[in-house]
Amino acid sequence: MNIFSISYKDLKANPLNALLNLLLISFGITILTVLLLASTQIGDKLDQNSKDIDLVVGAKGSPLQLILSSIFYIDFPTGNIPLKDAQKLARNPLVKRAVPLALGDNYNGYRIAGTDTSFISLYQLSLEKGKFWQQDFEVTVGQNVATAAHLKVGSRFFGAHGLTGSSDIHKSHAYIVTGILKPQHNVTDNIVLTNVASVWKMHEQPEEHKEKAAGNGKPEPFENGEKEITSLLIQYRSPMSIILFPRMVNQSTNMQAASPAMESTRLFSLIGVGIDTLQWFAYFIMGVSAVSVFISLYNSLKERRYDLAVMRTMGASPAALFTLIILKAVILTLVGSIIGLFFGHLIMQIIGLYQESSQAKLTGMVFMKDEFYLIFTGICIGIIAAIIPAIEAYRTDISKTLSRSS
Amino acid sequence: MLQVQSVLHQYKGQVKLQFNNWQVNQGEQWLLLGNSGSGKTTLMHIISGLLKPAEGEVMINNQSIYQLKTAKLDQFRGQHIGIVFQQPHLISSLTVTENLLIAQRFAGLPQDKTRVKEVLSSLNMYDKRSSKPQQLSQGQMQRIAIARAVINKPALLVADEPTSSLDDENTKAVLDLLIQQSELNNATLIVATHDNRVKEKFTHQYVLQG
Known part of the structure; x- marks a missing residue:
């Protein structure tokens, strides 16, 4: 007591x-x-998802929407940009690294992102099983995708058109899982990675599909016979680029440059x-x-x-x-x-x-x-x-x- | 054992109690009589170390209690003085046993369940050890209040108007218990009352003139 x-x-x-x-x-x-x-x-x-990405270049529209779609894979992209314009930017001396992104499909709500190997080094990805994608329609899936969809190395699946929903399935090509990423504790745990060509080829096929997609206003990565991508994730070569590069993109091209840091701050203030x-x-x-x-x-x-x-x-x-x-x-x-x-x-x-x-x-x-x-x-x-x-x-x-x- | 020397108590500059010398020996049983307002309660508080007089001295076992610092006086009171009031005022959230254990704790003594059993048994209240105060009758609560006053084997047991709200039967029972417990613990007993029914129980009496 x-x-x-x-x-x-x-x-x-x-x-x-x-x-x-x-x-x-x-x-x-x-x-x-x-x-x-x-x-x-x-x-x-x-912070985690936009780490090491200094700028996102995409179609004109809302810069916040561009950041949300290309870095956080949440919103719809603002549109597509011509591949040749993107490649021109990527070769600019102010740019250290430029990672292409081609979005348009999903699998069970997880976005399928067409990109190249620079994406691996940008996010410092490592594999838990298998290998990274090499050929068309080969995919490497994030940890959460593999767990939620019960995917293993060798599993096959069909992607669906659009960024959500599974009503419009691309049955022409099946993706094959070649690797599963280790948990990265960022957005890459929830995406399916493949090469850009796979995304293009997936959307090349039926004419009626193209019409349907154009009709619903959603962006297609491949339009008018000209190759397009959704956006370009950019790392600067030097701090000087921060001032020069976005202004150059916004003033002298038909594309827009959005800074993840600025847009994140804006989003957070909202x-x-x-x-x-x-x-x-x-x-x-x-x-x-x-x-x-x-x-x-x-x-x-x-x-x-x-x-x-x-x-x-x-x-x-x-x-x-x-x-x-x-x-x-x-x-x-x-x-x-x-x-x-x-x-x-x-x-x-x-x-x-x-x-x-x-x-x-x-x-x-x-x-x-x-x-x-x-x-x-x-x-x-x-x-x-x-x-x-x-x-x-x-x-x-x-x-x-x-x-x-x- | 108890010496009260030239005590003067004032309230708002007015003399409320003037008390000359009074000496009480160990084991004696005293009745302090007086009408309402005669200063019985004030004197009991002064003797118990609850109210420091403006002048004078109170010695218990040769210790001048008001020379002790507050914390020491609190501990001294807990260990050497047991006090019974008109109302039992047990801690309602604690059981009977806990009410006694906390008295040991407050006095800075080890909590001794054997002693608790001994005291409760001597008051025929051991079977109520796990009851809460609100489950007891008024008479039973007064017994527990007595148990709490004697739990630390005090040298001085003081009771201020312990029978004023009781009928004849309970008055006798409470006084018998106080006398029994004071004898059992070899404590000096001082009962302050205006109740003339209790006169014959005490050989030593002091009448305060108000």
Whole structure:
């Protein structure tokens, strides 16, 4: 039997009061946990996936859409660009590396990206099984694709037209899996890689298919008899290129240059408005929970002032009474924070399960150091809420209190 | 054992209690009588180390208690003085056993379940050891309050109006228990009351004039 036991049993003796406080604290911490996990994961994914890519060149349109489609494989591409123009840019002395991308098909929602071996070195890909694609219609699949679609080396499958859905299947050519990538913890875990020629050939075949595709407005990598690609991922040779190259592309070609860093920042600032609003809401809830803890402790202090005085007569020091009140608040806020963290992770996991896009999958199974700050914040709120009642308990005038009651 | 020397208590500049010398020996049982407002409770608080007088000295076992610092005085009170109030005021969230164990803890003594069993058995309350206070009758709660006061084998057992809210039967029972426990623990007993029903139980009496 000690001070902690009394605090804990006191809380247990008033379950409804304790429950209300726990609900408020855990609600605030849940929102903060979800925001922390989501913003960190989105930020990390933005950084991981655009790492080493200085610029994306594609068809004119929304630069954010170009970045989302060519780096994060989320949105539809802005269109296609002529291969010869792309090759001309790739040979520019300001460019260190240019990686072509030809998009247009998917397999079970995973995008099929036509590219060349420079993509391997750009993302520093390594194989878990098999080998990288070499011939037409050979594919190397990301770890998540292999797991979700039960693909092995030697498996065959048909791609479907478009970036999502499987209604329009290209039955003319089957892809064959030649390799499976090791987990890369970036977007390449969720894509199917092949050469650009495979994407072109897949779309060369039936005339009616071409008409259908043109009719739905989706970009085709091969149009008007001229070879086209979707975009070009560019690495600069020197920092000087940052100023010169995008301006040159935007002003002297029919293509647009979009900087992943700038667009990611823009995207994050757009999301940031919502995050900030929710964050303030969570702070408000935490403030309300602090007031609630304060009121319940203060009321219990008023009701139990005599009990506290009796404890003093038994030998309890003023510091012991102070600790008793503080501990009650700390137990409440600590348990509330842990419950909040648990639900925060659970909600993130559920969001991840129901997310349509496989490219930006969020998870609740990630634990971060910053979560300790959330617990610490929760405890601090408890201590702040308890400080006045605790000081009152510390100052209990035993004789006066006992005289009043007797 | 207990010496009260020239105690003066003031409240808001006015003298509320003036008490000359009083000496009580170990094991004696005293009744402190007086009408309401005569200063019985004030004197009991001063004797128990709960209220520092403006002047004078209180010695328990040759220790001038108000010369002790707050923390030491708290510990001294827990170890050497057992106090019984008019209302039992047990900690409602704790069981009977826990209410006694916490008294040992607050006094800075080791928690001794054998002692708890011994005291509860002597008060015929051992079978209620796991009950919460709200499951007990008023009389049973008062017994536990007595058990709590004697758990640390105090040298001085003080009871402030322990019978004022009790009927004749319970008054007698509570006084018998206080006397029995003080004898059992060789403690000096001082009972403050305005209740004339209890006079015949005590050989030593002190009447406070209000």
